[in-house]
Amino acid sequence: MLNPQNTLDTYYLEARRDLLEVAAMLDRYDEAVKRDGSKAENESKKDSLLKAMEILAQPDHPDANRAEQLLDHFAKIS
């Protein structure tokens, strides 16, 4: 199994790419709002993503179960 440093070194660039895709998706939404002059009728999916990032931003996850927490969180969105 990978040690802590190897884990970061191995997966950092892929995680960076994935975060950039999330940032670009939110920018894409904002640009669409600007173009159309109105927000989506139902913004719950956007709110859900922002909440997910709040969960990730919490400094301590003693059970190392962020993925499980996010799946539980996303399960609330239909």
Next chain:
Amino acid sequence: MQIIQPHYHAIARTAQDYERMAMSGVVAVCEPAFWAGFDRRHPETFIDYFAQISEFEPSRAAEFGIRHYCWVAVNPKEAENKELTHEVLQQMPEFLDKPTCLGVGETGLHKSTPNEIESLEAHVDLAMKHDQLVLIHTPHLSDKAHGTKTVLEVLAGMEVNPDKIWIDHVEEQTIGPVLNAGYWAGMTLYPVTKCSPRRAVDILEKYPRERLLVNSSADWGPSDPFTLQESIVEFRRRGHSLQEAVEIYHNNPCRFLGQNPKWDIKPITIYEE
């Protein structure tokens, strides 16, 4: 749809890539000289490399009905070897005269060191003296913004024609200054680093498209020549017309590269809008 791959390192790819590209509509690839993964020690190694991309590789591409063009330069990673750079630059005009060589590239910056800047200036100077197009590489990841700013500063201090200069690998934080300075800007679509197919389409929707080029990623590292087609599908599924796609993925390369008379592929119109 007819597609042009403006930045493609063919010698690192297989014949099967050519075959699949041909099946997906690619009609031409352009191969800038780049880093081999190790620092070359001899000018003669570059000369053989330039011969490979200007003489042999066009015949390999032609097997699949694809036109192959090239660019020649000492890449930024090897610019620390000043003597090597000088000797290769001396021999580059011979290759600029080859029938499929489109210009000087990819020169540019990697760590933005004084030697790299000196090499960039020498390459641009040579290109301008020989009325050549220039393809400029900008650094990766954390050096991107600083390196791109430095490239623009270097060019601002020289007598150049911005119409003939393509600054490559732009992303969201660097495209504005490049376009505002009047240069052509290229996006390079990698599976992990640089730009992605979706982000490239976001940029195409946000900025004027007249001076934008889109490249796949095709080299000896983790890369994928079909990120270009991925971005075309993304562009089309957002509702943009086929002609709009043709303008970006075929006609823009023709407009930039067609400034060199050796490039004889013309912009095409699919239908009148």
